[in-house]
Structures are given as structure tokens and as C-alpha cells.
Amino acid sequence: KKKKKKNPQFTFIHLAGGPGSGKGTQCEKVVAKYGFTHLSSGDLLRAEVSSGSERGKQLAAIMEKGELVPLDTVLDMIKEAMIAKADTSKGFLIDGYPREVRQGEEFEKKIGAPSLLLYIDAKAETMVKRLMKRGETSGRTDDNEETIKKRLDLYYKATEPVIAFYEGRGIVRKIDSEGSVDQVFSQVAKAIDSLK
Ligand SMILES: Nc1ncnc2c1ncn2[C@H]1C[C@H](O)[C@@H](COP(=O)(O)OP(=O)(O)O)O1
Numbered sequence: 001k002k003k004k005k006k007n008p009q010f011t012f013i014h015l016a017g018g019p020g021s022g023k024g025t026q027c028e029k030v031v032a033k034y035g036f037t038h039l040s041s042g043d044l045l046r047a048e049v050s051s052g053s054e055r056g057k058q059l060a061a062i063m064e065k066g067e068l069v070p071l072d073t074v075l076d077m078i079k080e081a082m083i084a085k086a087d088t089s090k091g092f093l094i095d096g097y098p099r100e101v102r103q104g105e106e107f108e109k110k111i112g113a114p115s116l117l118l119y120i121d122a123k124a125e126t127m128v129k130r131l132m133k134r135g136e137t138s139g140r141t142d143d144n145e146e147t148i149k150k151r152l153d154l155y156y157k158a159t160e161p162v163i164a165f166y167e168g169r170g171i172v173r174k175i176d177s178e179g180s181v182d183q184v185f186s187q188v189a190k191a192i193d194s195l196k
Pocket residue numbers: 017018019020021022023024025026130131133134177178179180181182184
């Protein structure tokens with residue numbers, strides 16, 4: 001049975017990888033080279049909260065209680081950000097989403113099937129080192145060794161099923177993120193070029 005492809009004029013690329021693996025760094029380079037649009041679900045949520053909108057207020061209340069933002073809300077925000085860029089963008093890099101398999105299924109239903117999942121893979125040791133270094137200047141309270149360990153544990157637990165889900169669709173490309181930014185990017189570019 002052949003499924004009809006939604007939004008075939010756009011390329012959708014998901015990025016998965018632990019905190020500090022280099023997703024944001026690679027996305028910047030992809031944007032510069034390919035003219036894709038980078039959408040980070042965390043950035044979208046934070047921007048909505050600081051806009052002071054009604055939805056932002058509801059989000060802030062949920063996030064203050066430490067609860068999860070409803071799946072539909074995150075997806076709606078991604079969709080709105082895509083529509084806003086649809087005239088000028090050829091493709092979208094979706095960074096930090098899906099966090100769980102159900103989110104991936106909803107994305108396919110409501111937006112479209114991704115062509116690629118870039119699995120930005122670095123050793124836990126490397127991610128800790130990078131985040132500790134970032135912590136020297138980021139001022140982020142979660143860039144400390146104890147919190148980093150917790151974030152990594154959570155990441156490994158949540159992401160393995162997501163990777164397996166896309167492996168089943170044959171679209172996972174594992175990127176070795178141990179090398180320099182440019183060494184990593186050459187692998188990323190190869191994976192994107194292979195789509196053409
Ligand atoms: N290949 C690489 N080599 C050395 N440092 C890197 C690197 N890629 C990223 N970094 C640095 C930049 C940041 O200070 C830190 C985390 O990178 P990031 O792109 O913010 O990661 P993420 O968005 O996956 O959390 O590591």
C-alpha cells in the first residue's frame with residue numbers, strides 16, 4: 001500500500017542527539033549552506049512564553065509546575081513557524097523534536113514524512129566536556145556536572161525508541177560528532193546531498 005506523501009515540496013530533517021552533541025552548531029552550518037530553516041522546539045516554547053501571549057501564559061503555568069507541555073501545542077507551534085517560512089524555505093531542520101515516538105507519529109500525520117534523521121552521536125564524556133566548557137560562559141544553571149549527568153540519563157532513555165522508530169523507516173544517518181565542527185559538518189553535508 002502506497003502512502004500519499006504530505007507536503008512533498010519541502011524537505012523535513014529531524015536532528016537527534018544528546019545535550020552538547022553539537023546539534024545547534026551543525027544546524028547553523030546547514031542553514032548557511034542549504035538555506036534551510038532551523039526550528040528548535042525549545043526555542044519556540046521559550047519565545048512564546050516571553051512574548052506574553054495568552055498561549056505563552058498557559059505554557060508558563062504548565063512549565064512552572066514542571067509538567068509536560070501538551071504534544072498538540074508543541075506541534076502547532078512548529079507548524080505555525082513552518083507556515084511563516086513556507087515562501088522562502090526549501091526545507092526544515094527540526095531540532096529537539098520528536099522527544100518520543102508518539103510525537104514522531106503526530107508529525108508525520110499532520111505535517112509530513114521526514115526524509116532524514118541525523119543522529120548526532122558523541123560519547124557521554126565528550127558531551128559532558130563540551131557542556132562544562134559552555135557552562136563557563138553560558139550562565140546556565142543546568143550546565144553543571146550533576147545536572148548534566150541527569151540530562152544525559154534522561155536523553156538516553158527517551159531517545160533510543162525514537163531512533164529505533166526511524167531506523168524502521170530506513171532514514172537514520174548516524175553522524176560521528178567526536179571530531180572538529182568541520183569534520184562533523186562534512187558528514188552532515190554528505191547525508192543531505194544524498195537526498196538529491
Ligand atoms: N565538533 C565540535 N567540537 C568541539 N566543540 C563543539 C563541537 N560541536 C559543538 N561544540 C561546542 C559548541 C557548544 O559550546 C557546545 C555544545 O554545542 P551545541 O551545538 O550547543 O549542542 P546541542 O545543541 O546539541 O546541545 O559544544
